[in-house]
Amino acid sequence: MLPWIYGFDWNTGHIVFLGAFYAVLAAIAATLTAAAIRSLRAIRAGQTDAIRWHGDFESLPERDQVCRHVLTGEFRERQCPHAFDCRECETHAKLIERHPLAPVAGHEEDVSGMAFPLDRFYHRGHTWARLETDGTVLVGLDELGARLLGVPDALTLPQPGERTHANGAAFHIRRRNADVRVVSPVDGTVIETGSAGRGWYLRVKPDSTGANAFRHLLRGSEIRPWIEREIERLQLALTAEGTAPALADGGVPVSDIAAAYPAADWDAVCGEMFLEG
Amino acid sequence: MDREFIARGLQRSSPGRFLLWILPWAALLAFGLYCAGLCLAKGLNQTNMDNRFAFGLWIFLDLTVIALGAGAFLTGFLLYILKLDELRAVINSAVVIGVVCYSGAVSALMVDVGQPLRSWFTFWYPNVHSMLTEVTFCISCYLTVLLIEYLPIVLRNRKLRDVPSFLVFEHKLHNLVYVLAGVGTFLSFFHQGSLGGLYGVLRGRPFAFREGFAVWPSTFFLFILSAAAVGPSFILLTTKLVETLSRKRLVRPTVYSLLARVSGLLLAVYVLAKAVDTLVWINRTSPGHGFLASQYYSWKPFGTWILFAEIVVFGMLPALVMLTPRLRAHNGWLVGAAAMACGGVALNRFVMTVQTLALPTLSFDSFVSYYPSWQEVGTFLAVVAYGVLLYSFSFRYFNLFPEERELRLEAAVHEEESALAGRY
Numbered sequence: 001m002l003p004w005i006y007g008f009d010w011n012t013g014h015i016v017f018l019g020a021f022y023a024v025l026a027a028i029a030a031t032l033t034a035a036a037i038r039s040l041r042a043i044r045a046g047q048t049d050a051i052r053w054h055g056d057f058e059s060l061p062e063r064d065q066v067c068r069h070v071l072t073g074e075f076r077e078r079q080c081p082h083a084f085d086c087r088e089c090e091t092h093a094k095l096i097e098r099h100p101l102a103p104v105a106g107h108e109e110d111v112s113g114m115a116f117p118l119d120r121f122y123h124r125g126h127t128w129a130r131l132e133t134d135g136t137v138l139v140g141l142d143e144l145g146a147r148l149l150g151v152p153d154a155l156t157l158p159q160p161g162e163r164t165h166a167n168g169a170a171f172h173i174r175r176r177n178a179d180v181r182v183v184s185p186v187d188g189t190v191i192e193t194g195s196a197g198r199g200w201y202l203r204v205k206p207d208s209t210g211a212n213a214f215r216h217l218l219r220g221s222e223i224r225p226w227i228e229r230e231i232e233r234l235q236l237a238l239t240a241e242g243t244a245p246a247l248a249d250g251g252v253p254v255s256d257i258a259a260a261y262p263a264a265d266w267d268a269v270c271g272e273m274f275l276e277g
Numbered sequence: 278m279d280r281e282f283i284a285r286g287l288q289r290s291s292p293g294r295f296l297l298w299i300l301p302w303a304a305l306l307a308f309g310l311y312c313a314g315l316c317l318a319k320g321l322n323q324t325n326m327d328n329r330f331a332f333g334l335w336i337f338l339d340l341t342v343i344a345l346g347a348g349a350f351l352t353g354f355l356l357y358i359l360k361l362d363e364l365r366a367v368i369n370s371a372v373v374i375g376v377v378c379y380s381g382a383v384s385a386l387m388v389d390v391g392q393p394l395r396s397w398f399t400f401w402y403p404n405v406h407s408m409l410t411e412v413t414f415c416i417s418c419y420l421t422v423l424l425i426e427y428l429p430i431v432l433r434n435r436k437l438r439d440v441p442s443f444l445v446f447e448h449k450l451h452n453l454v455y456v457l458a459g460v461g462t463f464l465s466f467f468h469q470g471s472l473g474g475l476y477g478v479l480r481g482r483p484f485a486f487r488e489g490f491a492v493w494p495s496t497f498f499l500f501i502l503s504a505a506a507v508g509p510s511f512i513l514l515t516t517k518l519v520e521t522l523s524r525k526r527l528v529r530p531t532v533y534s535l536l537a538r539v540s541g542l543l544l545a546v547y548v549l550a551k552a553v554d555t556l557v558w559i560n561r562t563s564p565g566h567g568f569l570a571s572q573y574y575s576w577k578p579f580g581t582w583i584l585f586a587e588i589v590v591f592g593m594l595p596a597l598v599m600l601t602p603r604l605r606a607h608n609g610w611l612v613g614a615a616a617m618a619c620g621g622v623a624l625n626r627f628v629m630t631v632q633t634l635a636l637p638t639l640s641f642d643s644f645v646s647y648y649p650s651w652q653e654v655g656t657f658l659a660v661v662a663y664g665v666l667l668y669s670f671s672f673r674y675f676n677l678f679p680e681e682r683e684l685r686l687e688a689a690v691h692e693e694e695s696a697l698a699g700r701y
Contacts, residue, residue, distance in 0.1 A: 020467075242689070
């Protein structure tokens with residue numbers, strides 16, 4: 001461009017200017033190219049779900065990003081550095097080793113009139129995973145999640161054979177103006193689809209059923225403090241929608257919370273509760 | 278349909294109300310485009326510029342908005358390079374302001390220069406002896422950088438995020454944004470400086486001519502400093518304005534305080550440098566060219582009041598307010614100081630552009646007045662309307678203030694608690 005125009009000569013000033021100019025152009029082009037190449041690689045490697053989840057997680061308020069060990073009182077304050085994927089977390093591994101979870105009596109936890117069976121693992125996005133005797137995993141909505149969505153207007157399930165990733169979208173439910181992405185608790189391949197009536201939505205052949213496979217999910221004595229906190233979050237979300245909190249006096253959530261708050265922006269409430277950005 | 282494009286949990290006005298808001302601005306933009314079209318089709322005879330007043334309202338606008346848009350590079354630098362994480366709350370808005378300011382300036386410049394079909398000549402046949410070449414190159418590159426930085430904000434739109442390739446590209450581009458922040462800082466540093474240097478090298482205009490360091494006159498450094506100082510003030514001001522118009526809390530008070538501290542500190546350094554520069558100019562540079570400084574201020578309305586206003590009223594005072602914790606904690610003082618800082622930079626650019634050209638420099642020369650034509654004013658207003666429209670659409674459909682939803686939740690809880698406290 002510049003070297004062959006009238007008045008240009010190879011003096012220090014022109015060389016510095018030209019060098020800086022082309023360096024800037026190269027940096028801009030390299031940045032765009034690198035982003036495009038990395039994107040292609042990520043898409044080919046099937047990382048779209050993970051990227052979406054990380055984006056959703058980062059957009060959560062700090063108080064919703066707390067470590068599970070804050071829920072159980074082991075830490076006073078701690079942000080989860082792994083986007084709720086405790087499989088990668090050394091702190092969680094050490095804590096579980098040193099302080100195994102206290103056993104809970106009975107078959108289920110009853111929290112504010114909602115039943116949380118203890119035979120399964122819970123994702124903080126309100127799904128559960130239950131390991132069946134045939135090695136498959138059933139995936140469903142927990143009681144609070146089910147009450148938030150009530151009777152769905154529409155349900156979109158993946159086809160058998162499709163892959164599902166932990167923290168990725170398991171299925172979509174539409175209720176009123178809310179189109180909710182429900183997160184998958186496990187990695188695996190969908191082999192059968194269910195429905196709200198059957199109590200579960202997906203039967204998945206998990207990639208692994210080893211000790212580490214469900215380590216990121218809540219269980220046993222973690223369930224009660226988590227749900228109590230979730231109810232507080234729900235109250236907060238409803239308050240923000242200009243609706244009076246109905247649980248402060250010790251009442252229990254109704255079976256179809258969406259129907260009880262017709263004026264609330266249900267999309268916003270569900271986004272908050274199902275950890276969607 | 279419209280609701281699906283608005284970020285989840287954010288409250289925006291109804292489509293009808295939004296339409297009512299944008300209609301007058303769209304009408305103003307249409308009128309301005311007509312004015313710009315006249316200038317492009319019929320030439321600069323549509324303006325009141327002439328051989329003496331080669332720079333007018335448009336160059337004043339360019340210099341001012343480019344200085345005000347400096348908040349984009351400074352915020353990016355402070356956030357991504359110096360890791361001042363609190364500024365994440367305003368970085369998206371700062372980028373939009375940068376895009377508005379720079380694209381507006383480039384558009385006005387294209388009307389001023391004319392022959393838009395030959396705009397590529399400036400890159401292919403540049404005048405290697407002109408500071409404007411460096412300015413053109415830097416501004417074009419920086420506008421490109423700003424548009425790339427704007428891209429992730431657009432792609433993070435709720436509906437666009439549903440497209441996997443957009444989602445992934447936005448994520449990967451955002452991971453590399455520190456490179457762009459560094460490049461943006463480098464470019465801004467030089468073109469802000471060169472815009473000032475442009476006046477400082479005018480040997481034939483002793484009112485503007487300054488001595489300096491190596492090839493750079495002192496105005497090179499003063500323009501950088503003043504732009505960096507008012508950039509955060511302009512972000513503060515626009516955020517407060519958007520909060521008032523939308524009746525929402527968008528950022529925390531700590532962010533305002535940080536912006537004010539940065540702005541106040543840089544403004545104080547600028548005022549000091551400007552005062553020293555003025556003293557050197559009055560006592561050495563100008564007399565060396567055969568002019569007493571008092572001669573420049575004998576032409577009304579450009580009296581010494583303008584120097585006092587620039588350095589003391591719009592420089593020292595807002596710097597002191599923004600550096601005093603008790604004063605900046607008060608909304609009125611804070612907004613007033615930020616507005617004064619922005620007004621100060623506009624006044625400085627006006628002085629450098631208009632006063633420089635108005636003053637006579639030769640014995641047979643006379644003082645000349647300049648008033649922009651309605652076509653010039655129309656084009657100026659088009660840039661303003663375009664800025665308001667782009668920002669309005671960005672605010673509606675993109676998440677410019679990431680803490681907005683959280684602040685809304687906090688406000689609702691606070692309101693609830695106050696109501697309960699009142700009940701019992």
